Amino acid sequence: MPIAAKQLDSSHQLIIPLAINAQVDVDTFTAIGGDEFDPSSIPSDGRTIQFVARLYVTDVSIDGYVRLYNLTDGAAVSGTELIGSSLAPERQEVTLAVPADLPNSEKTYEVQLRMGTADGTNSVFCQKAEFRITWT
Numbered sequence: 408m409p410i411a412a413k414q415l416d417s418s419h420q421l422i423i424p425l426a427i428n429a430q431v432d433v434d435t436f437t438a439i440g441g442d443e444f445d446p447s448s449i450p451s452d453g454r455t456i457q458f459v460a461r462l463y464v465t466d467v468s469i470d471g472y473v474r475l476y477n478l479t480d481g482a483a484v485s486g487t488e489l490i491g492s493s494l495a496p497e498r499q500e501v502t503l504a505v506p507a508d509l510p511n512s513e514k515t516y517e518v519q520l521r522m523g524t525a526d527g528t529n530s531v532f533c534q535k536a537e538f539r540i541t542w543t
Contacts, residue, residue: 421449423538425475426460426518430532434525436474439533441517446505453543456509458484459500460518461534462491470523471531473499479514496534 426440446456460473475487485508489499505511518536522529 419542421540426533426536428534429520430530431520432522432525432530434522436519436521438517439520440536441515443513443515444538445513446509447511449540450542455541456503457500457539458487458503459498459539460489460536461496461498463493463496464531465529467492467494469529473518473520473533473536476517476519477514478517484508
């Protein structure tokens with residue numbers, strides 16, 4: 408969805424929530440949230456777009472994975488698979504380039520979460536996932 412002019416204030420920062428407080432106990436990517444996003448609605452001067460997620464697991468011997476998936480085009484967004492293995496929420500992030508990683512047009516994005524190996528007793532959690540955008 409296009410960003411409304413009232414959302415672009417003098418702070419030059421915008422956070423778009425994608426998922427919150429999700430848990431999975433499977434080793435296949437599972438949708439936990441998402442939204443529409445159009446980078447062309449953000450000023451491009453000095454623009455930085457990050458995919459940020461806070462991950463944690465119930466056992467440090469397992470890894471949790473989160474990624475961004477472009478539903479519109481049917482493909483994972485390159486370079487967005489983030490890994491966490493902490494018992495406390497740990498911030499993971501990747502900076503995305505437009506148009507190399509994200510098309511400069513409106514697309515629907517989904518956040519997907521999975522465990523490295525499902526063992527029937529442990530889980531991976533995503534406390535939150537979001538787009539964090541700044542510009543000059």
